[in-house]
Amino acid sequence: QSVLTQPPSVSAAPGQKVTISCSGSSSNIGNNYVSWYQQLPGTAPKLLIYDTLARPSGVPDRFSGSKSGTSATLDITGLLTGDEADYYCAAWDSSLSSWVFGGGTKLTVL
Amino acid sequence: QVQLVQSGPELKKPGSSVKLSCKASGGTFSTYAFNWVRQAPGQGLEWMGRIIPVFGTTNYAPNFQSRVTITADETTYTAYMELSSLRSDDTAIYYCAKGPAARPRFDSWGQGTLVTVSS
Numbered sequence: 001q002s003v004l005t006q007p008p009s010v011s012a013a014p015g016q017k018v019t020i021s022c023s024g025s026s027s028n029i030g031n032n033y034v035s036w037y038q039q040l041p042g043t044a045p046k047l048l049i050y051d052t053l054a055r056p057s058g059v060p061d062r063f064s065g066s067k068s069g070t071s072a073t074l075d076i077t078g079l080l081t082g083d084e085a086d087y088y089c090a091a092w093d094s095s096l097s098s099w100v101f102g103g104g105t106k107l108t109v110l
Numbered sequence: 111q112v113q114l115v116q117s118g119p120e121l122k123k124p125g126s127s128v129k130l131s132c133k134a135s136g137g138t139f140s141t142y143a144f145n146w147v148r149q150a151p152g153q154g155l156e157w158m159g160r161i162i163p164v165f166g167t168t169n170y171a172p173n174f175q176s177r178v179t180i181t182a183d184e185t186t187y188t189a190y191m192e193l194s195s196l197r198s199d200d201t202a203i204y205y206c207a208k209g210p211a212a213r214p215r216f217d218s219w220g221q222g223t224l225v226t227v228s229s
Contacts, residue, residue, distance in 0.1 A: 033214045037216070048217065052213075091214070097169055098157060098169065098170075
């Protein structure tokens with residue numbers, strides 16, 4: 001069981017919007033920044049969102065992050081078939097003194 | 111842009127140890143945090159630990175505290191992860207991932223190293 005909880009899968013049609021949730025606690029999401037990673041099939045993860053809502057250069061603004069309390073959210077708008085991937089949230093856990101990940105969410109673009 | 115190149119695949123016997131490397135090119139090696147993250151087949155990401163050369167610190171995940179050692183050689187810009195007492199469930203892809211020393215993110219990842227533990 002992962003410390004951060006994500007839905008196993010989400011799906012939507014091309015052009016639509018999808019939201020991926022990530023639930024934690026006060027020791028991780030509640031008091032620390034959240035980052036999100038995209039893992040395309042057979043590849044290493046890639047940083048998508050950092051500091052909860054910032055995008056690295058080169059990441060389209062179709063991807064956005066937010067946080068409320070002990071939950072974080074990744075929104076993807078204007079879905080493309082190339083967005084099909086696994087998405088992971090992560091945060092530093094102050095109680096564990098460890099990074100913790102969500103279990104990952106598989107996005108299917110129908 | 112810092113690139114991370116990891117060592118090649120490993121086949122190990124149960125009970126043995128494995129030492130993986132992660133060579134960084136570009137950037138200022140000592141100012142980064144080098145993390146190790148593993149992914150078992152069909153599973154999610156699991157953080158194992160990190161080293162921050164500029165602070166001279168290491169942190170290990172509780173699950174790996176007794177079995178993992180992470181080191182760094184600033185002269186060769188290489189980070190290492192050694193995992194001991196290998197079991198079959200240690201079979202996984204092991205990634206190194208870097209981030210700024212004082213910032214919470216993994217902004218560059220290595221290509222991954224497959225470690226297979228089998229008798």
